[in-house]
Amino acid sequence: MKRIAFALVCLALALAVLAATAGAGPRAYTILLSMKGPGSGNPFWAAVERGARDAARALGVNLVVLSPPAETDVQAQVAILEDQIAKRVNAIVVAPTDVSALNSTFDKARARRIPVLFVDTDATWPHKVTFIGTDNRAGGALGGRFLCQQLQGRGEVAIITGVMTTQSIRARVEGARDAMRRCGLQIVAELPANSDRALGQQVMEDILTRRPNVRGVFAANDLMALGAAEAVKARGRTGQVLIVGFDAIPEAAQAILRGEMAASVAQNPYNMGKFGIENAVKVLNGQTVPKRIDTGTTLVTKQNAAQYAK
Structure with missing residues (x-):
């Protein structure tokens, strides 16, 4: 009987150790x-x-x-x-x-x-x-090449940047800039909007005032792109100025379906x-x-x- 009791105690201790070990996992x-x-x-x-x-x-x-x-x-x-x-x-x-x-x-x-x-x-x-x-540079280049194709490599374009000390934003801008220059598009403005929608609208209003012939815009995220789309809409130029964003958030996708934005680059x-x-x-x-x-x-x-x- 004592042996059985001893065996049960040993089993209980072993189970306790196993439980403790399992608890030390993820x-x-x-x-x-x-x-x-x-x-x-x-x-x-x-x-x-x-x-x-x-x-x-x-x-x-x-x-x-x-x-x-x-x-x-x-x-x-x-x-x-x-x-x-x-x-x-x-x-x-x-x-x-x-x-x-x-x-x-x-x-x-x-x-x-x-x-x-x-x-x-x-x-x-x-x-x-x-x-x-x-790969943000590749994503930016994807957006830039889209504008190249849509504008057939001709005309004035602009870039709305975010916080350029942020690696992801800088890489997107570099990728888009390089792609658009390679196909012959003329980059006439490159202005920051700090990933902010209201600033995106303000910057786009400034671009439209200073460069009325601009035909396309690459914005380094969708919030800035949506702000830019509002500025373009207010000027009655929706569809005449192609806006490409980055992130493909639901509101940007809806804007694309309405024709207020041309494209966005989706991440995961x-x-x-x-x-x-x-x-x-x-x-x-x-x-x-x-x-x-x-x-x-x-x-x-x-x-x-x-x-x-x-």
Whole structure:
């Protein structure tokens, strides 16, 4: 009888050890997702957050989502990251608000052995685990070539840029600029609107006033493109000035279907969030991941805009 009791005690202890070991897996991980802006203010970031939350739920990860109030608020993101580093999160998945300004903060994460993965926007910090996102230069070139084809390589065009210290924005602008110059389009204006819709409208009004013969515009994101479309509409020139955006958010897709925008370059923000969490867990479990994971781009025009308009 004593032997049976002893065996049962041993079995209970073994089961307890197994349970404790299981609890030390992904369910014990706390991962920070810090985007360049809140998901509530931009459908793109909302999709990134949704992908991250779905992956975290599937893997049993505790996900903390904290983002600055605006894409230009570098110091707010620094404060968020340093607070979470002090709280010893297990990993950081971040879309940096600046290509270099956060490097000293990332150094603090590295000192505490907290892996850092970049999504959407790459940066200069050399110790990142991986970059997960769009080849933004290729995406910008896709939008630029569309304008080349539609305008047959002739006429004046403009570029509305975002925050040029942001790697993703700069790469889109460079890709579009190079493609349009190669086909013979004349770039007569290149003005910033800081990823803001109201500023996009204001900048476009200025372009139309100073360069009334402009025939096409590449905007580095859809919020600026939608603002530009409003300015063009107010001048009664919808359809005469072709506007290409970037992100293919639902409102932009709807504008394409109405003929107020000509096209947008779609990314896959859901996969950025999803792959970010999945690869963070892989690293925490001792696995290696690729240094660069491309989530792809698609040109959205009237032919396929309906699937992005929901």
